[in-house]
Amino acid sequence: MSSPPALAPDCSTAPPTTDEAILADWLRSLSTASTTTPPSPTPPQLSLLSRSLSPSAAPLPRSTAHLILARLPASPLLPHLRKALTSPSPADLYLLSALLQTHPGEAADLLSEEGVSADLADAADLVESEEAREALAEVLGAAAGSKKGRRAVEGWGREWAGRVVRGTEGEGKRARLLALLGLVKLERGGSEAEDAVPPDPEEVRKQEDLHFSTLEDLLLSAPIPPPLILPALVLPALEALSYLTTSPRLSTRLVSSPLLPSLLAIPTSTTTTSSSIARATAQLKSLSLSSDPEAPQRPDDTALQYALASVLAHAAAYPPILTEEQKQMARLREVARAKNAGAKSTEPAEDPEATPTAARSRNSVLIKAGAANSLVSLSRSPSLSVRRAVGAALLGLTTEPSTRGTLLAQGVPRALLHLASAGPTPPEQPDLPALQALAKLTITTPPAGLYPPPVLSSAQAHIRPLAALFLSPQATQLQMFEALLGLTNVASLGPQLAGRIVAFSPSPPPSTSTSSEGGIGTLVESTESHLLSSHEQLQRGATELLCNLLSFSSLLFSRYTSAPGAQNRLHLLLALSDAELLPTRLAASGALAQLVNDPQACARLVDRKEGDGVRKLVRVLVELLSEGDPPHLGLAHRGLAILAAALGNLEREGEVVEKLREAAGEEGLVQTVVGVLARWGTKEEGEVVLQLGRNVLLGLKESGVRIEL
Numbered sequence: 020m021s022s023p024p025a026l027a028p029d030c031s032t033a034p035p036t037t038d039e040a041i042l043a044d045w046l047r048s049l050s051t052a053s054t055t056t057p058p059s060p061t062p063p064q065l066s067l068l069s070r071s072l073s074p075s076a077a078p079l080p081r082s083t084a085h086l087i088l089a090r091l092p093a094s095p096l097l098p099h100l101r102k103a104l105t106s107p108s109p110a111d112l113y114l115l116s117a118l119l120q121t122h123p124g125e126a127a128d129l130l131s132e133e134g135v136s137a138d139l140a141d142a143a144d145l146v147e148s149e150e151a152r153e154a155l156a157e158v159l160g161a162a163a164g165s166k167k168g169r170r171a172v173e174g175w176g177r178e179w180a181g182r183v184v185r186g187t188e189g190e191g192k193r194a195r196l197l198a199l200l201g202l203v204k205l206e207r208g209g210s211e212a213e214d215a216v217p218p219d220p221e222e223v224r225k226q227e228d229l230h231f232s233t234l235e236d237l238l239l240s241a242p243i244p245p246p247l248i249l250p251a252l253v254l255p256a257l258e259a260l261s262y263l264t265t266s267p268r269l270s271t272r273l274v275s276s277p278l279l280p281s282l283l284a285i286p287t288s289t290t291t292t293s294s295s296i297a298r299a300t301a302q303l304k305s306l307s308l309s310s311d312p313e314a315p316q317r318p319d320d321t322a323l324q325y326a327l328a329s330v331l332a333h334a335a336a337y338p339p340i341l342t343e344e345q346k347q348m349a350r351l352r353e354v355a356r357a358k359n360a361g362a363k364s365t366e367p368a369e370d371p372e373a374t375p376t377a378a379r380s381r382n383s384v385l386i387k388a389g390a391a392n393s394l395v396s397l398s399r400s401p402s403l404s405v406r407r408a409v410g411a412a413l414l415g416l417t418t419e420p421s422t423r424g425t426l427l428a429q430g431v432p433r434a435l436l437h438l439a440s441a442g443p444t445p446p447e448q449p450d451l452p453a454l455q456a457l458a459k460l461t462i463t464t465p466p467a468g469l470y471p472p473p474v475l476s477s478a479q480a481h482i483r484p485l486a487a488l489f490l491s492p493q494a495t496q497l498q499m500f501e502a503l504l505g506l507t508n509v510a511s512l513g514p515q516l517a518g519r520i521v522a523f524s525p526s527p528p529p530s531t532s533t534s535s536e537g538g539i540g541t542l543v544e545s546t547e548s549h550l551l552s553s554h555e556q557l558q559r560g561a562t563e564l565l566c567n568l569l570s571f572s573s574l575l576f577s578r579y580t581s582a583p584g585a586q587n588r589l590h591l592l593l594a595l596s597d598a599e600l601l602p603t604r605l606a607a608s609g610a611l612a613q614l615v616n617d618p619q620a621c622a623r624l625v626d627r628k629e630g631d632g633v634r635k636l637v638r639v640l641v642e643l644l645s646e647g648d649p650p651h652l653g654l655a656h657r658g659l660a661i662l663a664a665a666l667g668n669l670e671r672e673g674e675v676v677e678k679l680r681e682a683a684g685e686e687g688l689v690q691t692v693v694g695v696l697a698r699w700g701t702k703e704e705g706e707v708v709l710q711l712g713r714n715v716l717l718g719l720k721e722s723g724v725r726i727e728l
Contacts, residue, residue, distance in 0.1 A: 038067060042083040049090045059095035069110035072117045074153075088117050093125035100129060104138045112154035119161035119168065130162055130171035140175035149191050156183060156197035160255070163204035173205055180205070184233060192237050196255040203230055203262045224268070231269055234259060235278055253285060257326035264333035267372040273334055274384040283393050285327060321402045328397050328408035331390055335415025337378040340497070379419050386422050391429040398434040403442070410438050410453025417456040420463050427468055432460055439484035445525060446487050454488035455498045461485065461505035466512060478509050478516055485509070486523050486542050496554050503546070503560030510567040517571035520564075538574050550591055555600050562595055562606040569610050576613075580620040589614065589624045590632070597639050601651070608643055608657035615661050621668035625675050633675060636665070637682040644691045652704060655695050659711045662692075666718030676722050683724045692716060 045064070049057050060068065070076065071084035096118060103111040119126040129135055139158070146152050159176045162168035183190050183198035190198075206218075206226065238256055260282075264270045273279055371377060385391075390412070397409045413431060417423060426432075438453040439446075446454060460469060461481055470477035488494055489502035510517045524540040549561040568575050579588050592614070595607035614620040625632045643658030669676055683689060696712040699705025720726050 038071060039077070039080050039083075041067060042071060042080050042087065046083050046087050046090075049087060057091060060091065062099075065096070065099055065114075066110075069108075069114040072113045073110060074113075085117060085121070089121045093118060093122035097125065097129055101132070101135060104135055104142075107138070107142055107151075107154075109148070109150045109154040112151070112158050116154070116157040116161045119158070119164070123165050123168065127162065127165055127167040127171055130168060136171060136174065139172070143175050143179040149194060152183065152190060152194040153197055156180070156194055156201055159201035160197055160204060160258075163201050163208060166208065169205055169208045176201060177205055184230075193252055193255070195233070196237055196252065196259070199230060199233060200255045200259040200262075203259050207262050207265075227263060227266060227269060228272075230259070231263055231272060234263075235276060238281060239277060254323050254326065257282070257323065257330060261326050261329040261333065264330050267336075267338070267370060267377065270334040270336070271372045271377060271381055273330070274381045274388075279384075279388055282327065282330065283389055285323075285393075321400070321405065324397055324400050324402065324405045325408060328394070328405050328412060331385065331394060332408050332412040332415070335378075335382050335385055335390070335412045337375055337415060337418055338373045378415065382416050382419060383422060386416060386425055391416060391426055391431055395430045395434040398438055406438050406441060407449040407453075410435070410450065410456065413438075414452040414456040414459075417459045420459075423460055423463060424468070427460070427464060432457065432469060435460070436480055436484065439487070444487075446491055448491075448493040451488060451491060451494055451498055454484045455501060457481065457484055458488060458498075458501040458505040461508055462501060466508075475512070475515055478512050479519060481505065481509055482516070482519055482523060486520075487525065490525060490542065490545055496557050499549075500554075500556045500560045503549075503557070503564050506542075507560070507564045507567050510564065510571065514571040517568050518574070521568055521572045521575050539578060543568070543575065547588070550595065555598075555603070558595070558598070559600050559603040559606070562592075562598075562603050562610070566606040566610040566613075569613050576617075579610075579614050580617040580623075585620065586623040586626075589620060590635075593624065593636065593639055596657075597642055601654075604643070604646075605653055605657065608654065608661065612657050612660040612664070615664040615668070618668045621665050625665070625669070625678075631678065631682075633678040634682040634686075636661075637679070637686050637688055641686045641688055641691050644695050650695075650698060652699060652708070655699065656708050656711070659692070659695065659708055659715055663711055663715050663718065666715065666722060669722065671722060679722060680724050683719065689716070689719060689724060689726055692719075 068084050068087065071080040072088075073081075076084070096114075100111065100115055100118070104115070107115075115126065115129075130139070139155075142151075142155060146155055159172055159180055162172045163176065180198040180202040182188075184195050184202060186195050206223075234256055260273070264273055394409050394412050394416075397405060398413075400406055400409070413426075413435060417426060417431065435453050435457040438450075439457065442450040442453070466474060466478065485502045485505045489499050489506070491498075494502070506520055510520050520540075521543055522538055522540045523542040543565075546561045546564055549557050550565075552558045552561070565575075569579065579585050579592075589611070592607045592611050596604055596611060598604050598607065611624075615624060625636060640658045640662050643654045643661075646654055669679070692712055692715055695708060700709050700712075716726060
């Protein structure tokens with residue numbers, strides 16, 4: 020058989036003669052062409068493209084053919100396929116399958132044509148060779164990935180795929196797996212017929228269980244081949260599992276199945292020792308001039324990694340936290356489904372596998388099986404889609420605090436930092452799970468366990484991803500809260516890190532300053548805005564972060580003592596010292612205890628033009644000193660510290676001290692302080708307030724307040 024004619028433009032050098040060289044030259048010409056519309060492929064080019072897309076083709080030609088097809092318009096290929104599908108060869112079907120992936124809309128329109136649909140139905144009835152059966156099953160799976168494609172193939176696809184999956188005529192494993200994938204996609208997409216009746220949930224469960232059992236039988240009857248050598252068998256199985264495991268029930272079945280260790284044994288590294296694969300990857304990188312980071316990788320590799328990461332993400336997922344409104348909508352959908360099916364509407368029963376307890380149990384099994392090691396390896400994938408699926412899986416694994424120590428030892432923090440740095444800036448919604456997983460680890464892990472030496476530089480690497488999570492417009496309130504808690508822990512490591520948090524902005528503004536107001540970054544400004552949040556936990560997180568930052572940052576301290584707006588900020592902290600949540604009260608009063616040591620802050624706190632600042636201060640302090648059942652030592656300590664500092668900074672005569680005398684008498688301040696001393700003075704843990712309380716009583720006496728014991 021003679022070699023195909025040269026496909027590159029005429030040049031002084033000899034034209035390429037091998038398929039590999041011809042494809043490389045063709046891709047290079049498409050990448051560098053100055054015209055927006057490339058020339059239509061010639062018949063020899065179409066023949067070369069079709070046979071290069073076969074699973075039996077070598078890695079480099081197959082990947083190059085996919086890249087070429089993605090760069091070509093679909094319109095010149097449609098007449099060729101329309102004619103070829105009247106009696107399709109396996110190569111024609113593989114070309115159609117690839118076109119459904121690169122140009123899904125145009126390819127689905129082709130399948131929707133009455134003549135083409137009838138030709139494929141005939142091909143399904145007449146198919147004889149195993150290769151043709153596999154190729155047709157690939158077409159079915161590719162088409163079933165879109166609504167338009169499902170509508171085009173479900174007329175013949177469901178029945179034919181069901182026969183192939185059962186293997187009644189001796190069909191091979193790959194054909195059965197590909198047909199199973201197409202069947203699962205069709206069933207998950209639902210019937211596209213206008214008069215379709217919603218399927219009975221019990222029948223759906225039975226069918227899903229049967230599919231899962233088929234997968235187990237096909238994959239466990241022989242060892243899984245190495246995916247970088249023969250992905251043809253593993254890839255459709257993983258893709259089918261990625262659909263099935265969206266059901267928590269089947270995710271639970273997976274983690275208890277002998278299939279799980281086999282899946283985790285699949286090599287997941289993005290590098291390989293095979294010289295032929297390494298050469299193929301290097302050549303693809305040199306050929307592709309696209310900025311797409313996924314372009315240089317073999318499609319089979321990326322698809323395999325994505326399918327495995329998706330399966331693990333589904334198995335590790337916790338049920339979403341629904342609002343009451345969302346729960347009500349779910350009930351209404353169930354009532355509507357039952358009505359359409361002609362069944363009696365009942366309150367939907369809770370799926371026992373769709374609970375946090377069941378998810379916690381699945382994650383425990385996954386961690387013991389070594390899923391984290393596979394995910395750490397997959398985190399280095401050049402594919403953004405793969406990395407996002409890895410981030411979702413790691414979020415599930417890190418949710419239970421008791422297992423985080425194991426994840427630390429397996430390198431999960433470093434993997435999460437890589438996911439954060441390799442993702443888009445600013446992060447998009449699918450990037451947030453990885454950042455949230457990093458926040459969870461930062462919240463509960465002691466610095467010695469989380470930050471390798473040098474600790475400061477290691478901890479500093481956490482600031483940007485945690486800040487990005489908090490500042491993302493797409494973040495949930497829970498994600499923002501956990502980001503704040505993570506930043507609070509980073510800030511507690513010292514002035515250097517606290518200073519970086521105070522000055523942090525997502526990107527430096529045009530001026531030489533790195534912040535929006537006097538060195539204060541947008542992160543702190545956004546944090547301050549959430550002090551007024553109606554979400555109590557978010558308000559708590561913002562207050563705790565500011566309290567820690569005030570301990571170390573003189574810049575932020577000045578913002579609350581002498582900068583414009585300091586008085587309003589001080590009174591906001593005073594109001595939060597009487598908030599509903601105990602952690603919020605502790606953080607706000609802790610911040611005030613630091614600030615009132617500054618005379619300017621003390622003066623601003625009591626000198627309130629709108630209302631009586633002194634009376635408000637005394638009222639809040641009485642609440643701090645007496646609140647709790649049993650009373651809280653931390654609140655009492657903070658209340659005494661604020662009062663002692665205020666008394667030390669107030670003048671002994673004048674309007675302010677006169678108001679203090681009045682408020683102290685009306686609010687019972689002296690009796691409250693005496694009660695604190697009586698309550699804690701004889702206890703070992705109360706030593707911290709004993710001397711402080713005595714100083715307060717002495718200061719009150721010197722200010723003219725009557726002391727009656």
